[in-house]
Amino acid sequence: MxxxxxxxxxxxxxxxxxxxxxxxxxxxxxxxxxxxxxxxxxxxxxxxxxxxxxxxxxxxLSPEQREIRKLKKQLREKEMEVDILKSAALILGQKRN
Incomplete structure (x- = not known):
């Protein structure tokens, strides 16, 4: 081998x-x-x-590959934003109680 x-x-x-x-x-x-x-x-x-x-x-990269890369980057950014908002909602919810 x-x-x-x-x-x-x-x-x-x-x-x-x-x-x-x-x-x-x-x-x-x-x-x-x-x-x-x-x-x-x-x-x-x-x-x-x-x-x-x-x-x-x-x-x-082909135009399609460039678009996919761009969209994946945007998706990662949106997922991070959602995680931040979830954390903020938890913190705010705890402060009200």
Whole structure:
């Protein structure tokens, strides 16, 4: 059984260099082998570079994903407001008694 390789992180500059190598004609398989990279990772970098020019996850979200993120944030805020109001109601109820 193969052990799982630890997750690696790559700088924006490194990703840009890999994208530039491929776009300038270096064979993809050479890039994968030479830098020990997963083809799907490099494909994602290429797509991100071509569509938004950014490697940040948040910059590459679809409009629907952005909306979902926004709505989840609003939901969390409303849940916090409700919790605060419940606490206030309990405190006020105790003071009346």
């Amino acid at each position: 193969m052990s799982k390789r630890p997750r690696r992180t790559f700088s924006k500059e490194f990703k840009s260099q890999i994208v530039a190598l491929i776009e300038n004609g270096k064979p993809r398989t050479e890039v994968f082998t030479e830098y020990d990279l997963n083809p799907s990772t490099v494909d994602r970098w290429l797509k991100q570079s071509r569509t938004t020019g950014s490697f940040k996850h948040v910059d590459n």
